[in-house]
Amino acid sequence: MSERQGPRRQHYLNATWGLKSWLLTKDHKRIAILYLLGITVFFFIGGLFAVLIRLELATPAGDMVQPDTYNRLFTMHGVMMIFFFLIPSIPAVLGNFLIPLMIGAKDLAFPKLNLASWYIYMLGGSFALWAMFNGGVDTGWTFYTPFSTTFSNSYVIATALGIFILGFSSILTGLNFVVTIHRMRAPGLTWFRLPLFVWAQYATSLIQILGTPVLAVTILLVAAERLLHIGIFDPALGGDPVLFQHLFWFYSHPAVYIMVLPSMGVISELITAFARKRIFGYQFVAFASIAIAVLGFLVWGHHMFVSSQSVYAGVVFSFLSMFVAVPSAVKVFNWTATLYQGSISWDTPMLYALGFIGLFTIGGLTGVMLSTLGIDIHVHDTYFVVAHFHYIMVGGAIMGYLGGLHFWWPKITGRLYPVFWSKLSALMIFVGFNLTFFPQFLLGYMGMPRRYHAYPEEFQVLNVMSSAGATILGVGYLIPMIYFVWSMRYGERASSNPWGAVGLEWETTSPPPSHNFLEPPTVDHEAYDYVRRAQEQRVA
Amino acid sequence: MSVHVTPIRVYLLIFGALMVGTLLTVWAAFLQLGAFNDIVAMAIAVTKATLVVLYFMHVRHSTRLTKITVVAGFLWLAILVGLLLSDYFTRGFLAG
Ligand SMILES: [Cu+2]
Numbered sequence: 001m002s003e004r005q006g007p008r009r010q011h012y013l014n015a016t017w018g019l020k021s022w023l024l025t026k027d028h029k030r031i032a033i034l035y036l037l038g039i040t041v042f043f044f045i046g047g048l049f050a051v052l053i054r055l056e057l058a059t060p061a062g063d064m065v066q067p068d069t070y071n072r073l074f075t076m077h078g079v080m081m082i083f084f085f086l087i088p089s090i091p092a093v094l095g096n097f098l099i100p101l102m103i104g105a106k107d108l109a110f111p112k113l114n115l116a117s118w119y120i121y122m123l124g125g126s127f128a129l130w131a132m133f134n135g136g137v138d139t140g141w142t143f144y145t146p147f148s149t150t151f152s153n154s155y156v157i158a159t160a161l162g163i164f165i166l167g168f169s170s171i172l173t174g175l176n177f178v179v180t181i182h183r184m185r186a187p188g189l190t191w192f193r194l195p196l197f198v199w200a201q202y203a204t205s206l207i208q209i210l211g212t213p214v215l216a217v218t219i220l221l222v223a224a225e226r227l228l229h230i231g232i233f234d235p236a237l238g239g240d241p242v243l244f245q246h247l248f249w250f251y252s253h254p255a256v257y258i259m260v261l262p263s264m265g266v267i268s269e270l271i272t273a274f275a276r277k278r279i280f281g282y283q284f285v286a287f288a289s290i291a292i293a294v295l296g297f298l299v300w301g302h303h304m305f306v307s308s309q310s311v312y313a314g315v316v317f318s319f320l321s322m323f324v325a326v327p328s329a330v331k332v333f334n335w336t337a338t339l340y341q342g343s344i345s346w347d348t349p350m351l352y353a354l355g356f357i358g359l360f361t362i363g364g365l366t367g368v369m370l371s372t373l374g375i376d377i378h379v380h381d382t383y384f385v386v387a388h389f390h391y392i393m394v395g396g397a398i399m400g401y402l403g404g405l406h407f408w409w410p411k412i413t414g415r416l417y418p419v420f421w422s423k424l425s426a427l428m429i430f431v432g433f434n435l436t437f438f439p440q441f442l443l444g445y446m447g448m449p450r451r452y453h454a455y456p457e458e459f460q461v462l463n464v465m466s467s468a469g470a471t472i473l474g475v476g477y478l479i480p481m482i483y484f485v486w487s488m489r490y491g492e493r494a495s496s497n498p499w500g501a502v503g504l505e506w507e508t509t510s511p512p513p514s515h516n517f518l519e520p521p522t523v524d525h526e527a528y529d530y531v532r533r534a535q536e537q538r539v540a
Numbered sequence: 541m542s543v544h545v546t547p548i549r550v551y552l553l554i555f556g557a558l559m560v561g562t563l564l565t566v567w568a569a570f571l572q573l574g575a576f577n578d579i580v581a582m583a584i585a586v587t588k589a590t591l592v593v594l595y596f597m598h599v600r601h602s603t604r605l606t607k608i609t610v611v612a613g614f615l616w617l618a619i620l621v622g623l624l625l626s627d628y629f630t631r632g633f634l635a636g
Contacts, residue, residue: 182605210616246624297619301627312630313623 011414011511026111027514032097033412034118039085039093040481042125045132046080049073051474054436054467062454070453071138072154078141083163084125086397087255090262091173091208092121094404095201097412099177101505101512102195104186104521109179117169117176124166131155131162140451142252145233145244149225157223164219167212170258174208177201186504188523195503195527196285200265203289207254207261207296215251218244242307249300257296259393261289263356263400264331270353270403271335273501275342278528280334288327295324305376314373321371328364332357347499348422352403355430359395363388366441381451384444387437395433402429402480409484410494414511417487421479428476435469502533544601554595561588 012029022030052073056064065073096114100107108114131137137159139148148156181202185194222244224230231237233244272279279285301309301317335357344350366388369375379385406426410416439462444450448459455463497506508517525532561584568580594600599610 210612214620242627243624246627247620250620250624297616298623301623308631310627310630310633312633313627316623316626 009509010513011509012514013414013511015514024115026107026115028096028100028108028111028114029412029512029516031114031118032093035088035092035096035121038118038122038125039089042080042084043477045129046077046085047474047477049077049080050470053077054470056453057455057463058467060455060457060460060463062452065453067453068138071140071451072136074451075137075140076132079128079137079159079163082141082255082259082393083166084128086259086393087166087170088121088173089259089397089401090266090404091177091201091204091258092117092169094197094266094401094408095177095204095262096173098408098505099180099198099201100184101411101508101516102198102503103181103184103189104504104517104523105180105184106515106517108176109184110176113172114176117172120169120172121166124162124164124169127162127165128159129162131158134158142248143219143222143244144248145222145225145241149222149233157226160219160222164216167216167219170208171212174205174212177205178209181205186521186523189504192283192286193523193525193527194286195265196268196279196282196289197262197265199286200261200268200289203293204258204261206290207258207293211251211254211258211297214247215255218247218251221247242304242309245304245307245309246300249303250297253300253303254293254296256389256392257292259397260360260400261292263397263404264289266400266404266407267335267353267356268331269501269503270349270407271338272528272530273407273499274345274347274350274353275339276344276530276534277338277342278526278530280337280340281330282527284330285334288330291327292324295320295327299324299371302371302376305373306380318371318373318376322368325364325368328360332361332364348419348426349403349407349499351423351426351430352399352406355426356396356399356403359391359399359430359433363391363395366391379444381449382444383440383448383450386450387440387444390437390440394437399429402426405484406480407499408505409487410498411505411510411512413488413491414494414509415487415491416494416498417480417483417491421483425476425479428472428479432469432472432474432476436466436473437469439463439465439469500533502528502530544598546595546598546601550595554591557591558588561585 012027022034025031025034052065053070056062056070056073062070096108099105132155134155136154137152137156138154139152139156143156143160181194181198221232225232225234225237225239229237232239233241235241268279268285299317299321301313302321305314305318335353366384370379370385370388406417406422443459443462443466446459448455494510496509498510499506504517504521504523505512507521565581565584568584569577571577573580593610599606
């Protein structure tokens with residue numbers, strides 16, 4: 001399947017030229033690239049803060065930055081990474097690019113709204129950056145009251161406003177995806193023939209639509225109390241500080257699934273493509289996404305076991321939190337069962353997929369530990385929690401994002417990247433990640449609290465390991481940056497289906513034409529039908 | 541699916557009902573009903589919101605998918621309020 005494609009063939013990248021043609025584009029593929037540029041900038045800003053944190057923690061004494069500066073460093077790291085990188089990452093880049101291609105549509109349902117989402121995202125980002133350059137925020141990414149409303153002297157409102165604005169971009173993207181998936185599927189593409197990436201994005205969109213408004217309202221309430229002294233969270237004014245935690249985590253726990261569900265969708269695509277098999281238990285994997293999205297809304301109180309939340313509510317939230325492990329485990333077992341007797345190849349995206357399964361399993365199981373009331377009270381606010389959520393967000397979400405980017409890069413740019421460097425960096429990221437965060441489980445279990453810039457001598461060895469791992473991880477992230485940019489000019493040209501994968505996005509050219517398909521596709525078979533593909537190839 | 545066109549008369553009627561509701565809210569606020577003041581105010585507000593959703597937002601004559609979407613929104617609000625109150629109502633159980 002290696003058709004020669006002359007460099008003059010028209011596709012979405014060379015259809016029109018000039019800055020204006022990009023800034024006013026309504027093509028979902030170009031908007032995906034705009035997002036890619038935006039989130040990459042925020043990823044490196046957030047990463048820079050992580051570097052400074054790990055530098056400070058290389059020695060026990062708080063000798064590099066002031067305690068107050070350290071508070072700003074970990075806050076800005078969290079704000080940038082969570083709101084401006086992780087939440088938009090897979091949906092806005094890969095989802096935007098792939099959903100219309102995967103369902104055989106010309107574009108999303110609302111192309112102009114899609115472009116508007118990007119501008120809203122950039123506007124929100126500008127607010128946060130403005131606050132950052134003026135001195136930043138020191139409340140932690142969680143903005144807990146009463147510190148955020150009454151005591152903090154940093155740019156709380158400007159940053160929160162940035163997040164408020166960003167939220168609308170997230171809601172509109174979710175809305176666009178839901179309508180597109182309902183209304184624009186190619187003839188014959190029934191719900192149970194959809195790629196599981198689309199199912200995962202659908203579930204994610206539901207969370208974005210149902211959860212984000214609550215975050216927006218919460219931010220407005222913080223602003224109302226900070227500016228107008230309306231009593232909502234301040235007991236002196238008749239409010240309750242714990243109410244903030246309820247409202248905040250009602251969004252922010254499901255937000256973790258906004259980050260990791262799309263990643264799970266990517267993994268389903270990668271595992272099937274590189275094991276050459278239909279996924280084991282398609283419907284279970286599809287409904288597991290929906291189950292995770294719904295259950296995710298019932299567990300937020302597990303962040304509040306040591307607040308003044310009632311013990312009885314704590315018991316209920318603890319119990320419900322453990323339920324989330326069921327659909328998550330369904331996915332992990334089904335991916336593993338898909339590998340069984342598959343013909344596995346070890347291309348770069350597959351390395352990320354296998355890495356994801358291992359790291360997500362560790363992150364998930366430590367999550368079950370943390371949802372247990374007794375253990376959580378012991379390790380609350382320690383590095384154990386920090387390690388746990390980095391295994392989910394970095395080991396899970398970012399591994400999936402990078403795996404997906406490596407899988408679809410030939411489709412997005414029409415170019416291949418160097419095999420050796422991509423495998424090397426995947427390995428470095430896996431090793432560097434574990435070296436950074438596994439010691440933090442031990443540190444937390446021994447009682448090292450999070451969010452302090454100094455610590456007792458006996459914790460130094462593990463902290464130095466963690467900082468060393470972060471260095472490897474950082475280099476591992478820089479290498480793909482370099483070869484991706486390099487490949488756009490010097491990379492070998494990609495055929496329409498370089499991996500021999502099944503899926504509508506592989507049936508059009510790389511890069512696709514502006515309207516995705518030259519003829520509107522129809523579908524008459526199941527997803528991941530590699531058996532049929534093999535038979536067709538034998539006949540041909 | 542045929543598009544339902546709402547006559548202007550209906551909009552005006554609903555607008556009138558909303559105005560009456562507003563006046564009722566103000567009037568009820570001056571009555572001494574104790575705990576029932578809140579309940580009356582909420583009841584009027586919910587009725588008004590329902591009218592807006594059904595008529596101004598066209599949900600009454602929309603597809604079933606739209607109706608499910610609207611119901612989901614309220615269901616999620618119920619989850620938020622319900623589990624939130626499960627905390628506030630049981631905090632006192634251990635005291636004493
Ligand atoms: Cu949580």
